[in-house]
Amino acid sequence: MKKNDTFILKIEDMGIGGEGIGKYEGMTFFVKDAVIGDEILAGVTKLKKGYGYARLVEIVKPSPKRVEAPCKIARQCGGCQIQNLCYEEQLVLKQKKVENNLRRIGSFSQEQVEKVMEPVVGMEDPFRYRNKAQFPCGYDKDGNIVFGFYAARSHQVIPIDDCLLGVSENAKILAVIKEYMEACHIKPYDETTGQGLLRHVLIRKGFHSGQVMVCLIINGDKLPQADRLVESLSEVPGMHSISYNVNKEKTNRILGDKVQLLWGDLCIRDTIHRVREEESGGFTRTDESVTFAISPKSFYQVNPVQTEKLYSLALEYAGLTGKEIVWDLYCGIGTISLFLAQAAKHVYGVEIVPEAVADARENAKNNQIENATFYVGKAEEVLPAWVEEHADDGDAGLHPDVIVVDPPRKGCDEKCLETMVAMAPERIVYVSCDSATLARDLKYLQEKGYEVLRVRPVDQFCHSMHVETVVLLSKGMVDSRKVKVDSSLEDMDLSELKGKATYEQIKAYVLEQTGLKVSSLYIAQIKKKCGLDVGENFNLPKSENAKQLQCTPEKEEAIMQAFRHFGII
Numbered sequence: 024m025k026k027n028d029t030f031i032l033k034i035e036d037m038g039i040g041g042e043g044i045g046k047y048e049g050m051t052f053f054v055k056d057a058v059i060g061d062e063i064l065a066g067v068t069k070l071k072k073g074y075g076y077a078r079l080v081e082i083v084k085p086s087p088k089r090v091e092a093p094c095k096i097a098r099q100c101g102g103c104q105i106q107n108l109c110y111e112e113q114l115v116l117k118q119k120k121v122e123n124n125l126r127r128i129g130s131f132s133q134e135q136v137e138k139v140m141e142p143v144v145g146m147e148d149p150f151r152y153r154n155k156a157q158f159p160c161g162y163d164k165d166g167n168i169v170f171g172f173y174a175a176r177s178h179q180v181i182p183i184d185d186c187l188l189g190v191s192e193n194a195k196i197l198a199v200i201k202e203y204m205e206a207c208h209i210k211p212y213d214e215t216t217g218q219g220l221l222r223h224v225l226i227r228k229g230f231h232s233g234q235v236m237v238c239l240i241i242n243g244d245k246l247p248q249a250d251r252l253v254e255s256l257s258e259v260p261g262m263h264s265i266s267y268n269v270n271k272e273k274t275n276r277i278l279g280d281k282v283q284l285l286w287g288d289l290c291i292r293d294t295i296h297r298v299r300e301e302e303s304g305g306f307t308r309t310d311e312s313v314t315f316a317i318s319p320k321s322f323y324q325v326n327p328v329q330t331e332k333l334y335s336l337a338l339e340y341a342g343l344t345g346k347e348i349v350w351d352l353y354c355g356i357g358t359i360s361l362f363l364a365q366a367a368k369h370v371y372g373v374e375i376v377p378e379a380v381a382d383a384r385e386n387a388k389n390n391q392i393e394n395a396t397f398y399v400g401k402a403e404e405v406l407p408a409w410v411e412e413h414a415d416d417g418d419a420g421l422h423p424d425v426i427v428v429d430p431p432r433k434g435c436d437e438k439c440l441e442t443m444v445a446m447a448p449e450r451i452v453y454v455s456c457d458s459a460t461l462a463r464d465l466k467y468l469q470e471k472g473y474e475v476l477r478v479r480p481v482d483q484f485c486h487s488m489h490v491e492t493v494v495l496l497s498k499g500m501v502d503s504r505k506v507k508v509d510s511s512l513e514d515m516d517l518s519e520l521k522g523k524a525t526y527e528q529i530k531a532y533v534l535e536q537t538g539l540k541v542s543s544l545y546i547a548q549i550k551k552k553c554g555l556d557v558g559e560n561f562n563l564p565k566s567e568n569a570k571q572l573q574c575t576p577e578k579e580e581a582i583m584q585a586f587r588h589f590g591i592i
């Protein structure tokens with residue numbers, strides 16, 4: 024076989040980049056734009072030992088899972104990889120991607136994967152979900168100014184009139200900016216020569232507030248005739264913030280350091296509600312919410328509908344009752360932290376971007392949240408330093424109840440993981456945007472004694488191959504140095520009791536009614552006494568010499584009362 028040879032290929036799987044995978048004469052072929060179930064005419068583009076790449080010449084028999092991509096340029100644009108696969112199958116693919124990574128990189132057994140995996144959370148309407156877009160600016164082949172996206176693996180700008188993942192305001196805003204550029208002779212930035220002014224346009228919209236932000240990223244210190252631009256841009260409905268950002272470096276990084284406000288406020292606002300999952304699988308909004316101020320430079324999840332689900336799951340996994348000390352590492356503008364703070368005693372957030380931390384503090388204030396403290400710095404530096412500094416303070420912060428992490432794609436630094444393990448929180452909630460690094464970090468945490476209990480993918484990036492995942496780990500056997508008998512026992516049973524009350528809810532109820540603190544062990548003992556089923560590991564001392572505490576009659580009565588309240592007995 025040689026380059027340009029064609030052959031019929033049956034696509035049997037899809038790879039991590041969304042490419043179709045099939046086997047021909049003992050060789051594995053990767054084919055962009057082919058979907059699982061397709062039978063295609065493939066043309067060899069590159070041959071390697073045992074595998075090769077091919078191009079989709081023609082679809083011989085389309086897969087039943089294939090749909091026509093609603094976007095005309097889905098094939099050229101690097102933004103979407105799997106728009107031509109029906110949405111249900113996209114979800115299946117993402118679930119499989121996470122599972123594969125857990126097995127291959129995380130060394131999970133098939134049995135464990137089956138035990139911990141929960142069904143991926145999809146979207147009802149997987150279009151127009153993005154609240155943020157960054158459009159590069161360039162010329163088309165006729166020399167016209169165009170905005171668009173980069174083609175896959177290149178920096179060639181593919182012109183786009185209207186991206187179907189973004190808000191409908193984008194098209195209008197880009198048209199206004201193009202008009203301004205033409206009228207004022209402003210040139211797009213050219214990466215190869217370093218000449219030209221406008222590099223990117225960043226547009227954000229608060230889905231709840233309706234507020235729109237535009238930030239022009241320029242290769243210069245000033246935006247000429249800015250008044251002219253402001254005049255027409257400020258007419259766009261919802262416009263709330265117009266600014267420019269200076270980036271004169273030859274870099275792939277989009278934003279530079281300095282932001283200059285031209286009109287309106289620097290930040291837009293948006294509100295995220297806590298949602299609850301219904302039996303039917305749908306999610307409904309609750310009244311619990313946090314409102315955020317978002318500046319051009321801060322990180323904010325791009326899919327607000329799915330973010331509500333993601334954060335609500337993270338909160339559920341954290342199992343808070345109001346008494347916990349919680350750390351939120353990689354906290355950004357405090358989005359997850361402030362949700363946690365509403366349900367915990369105190370939350371400490373750590374974030375590397377100083378502006379984001381300033382936003383986080385402001386957000387706490389604006390939401391009347393006083394039990395959150397934010398630190399600027401790298402998680403892998405702030406956390407060990409904090410532990411060292413507070414080594415003599417007793418148990419309070421050194422052994423937090425929960426640590427939440429939400430790192431960027433590269434995952435957690437090992438020093439950070441090591442410190443987390445040393446702090447021995449009861450639970451770790453890991454929110455991840457890259458299941459490969461997630462699996463690597465879970466492997467580390469499992470080797471140190473943490474047990475993965477729940478894994479749930481959330482589709483934040485429909486039509487791309489990216490998937491967000493939320494994971495719950497329990498301390499299990501980890502020695503918290505100052506070992507208490509109570510915490511050396513399995514402290515969590517996540518199975519819900521009849522009447523939908525969890526151990527955490529029973530504890531909270533007992534405390535509220537009687538002021539007594541009861542452990543999961545005691546609840547399990549009373550459950551057993553009532554002839555109710557208790558989890559397998561429950562009740563078993565973790566080591567030979569661990570004492571088995573016995574529930575006092577007073578606490579027994581309080582727990583029984585809670586059981587009656589929740590309709591368990």
Ligand code: SAH
Nearest residue numbers: 322353354355358374375401402429430431
């Ligand atoms: N939890 C937030 C942000 C998650 S994105 C949210 O959901 O909105 C990851 C964040 O980690 C970014 O804000 C990024 O600036 C920050 N970050 C990256 N490396 C870091 C590090 N080493 N230590 C702390 N924060 C870091």
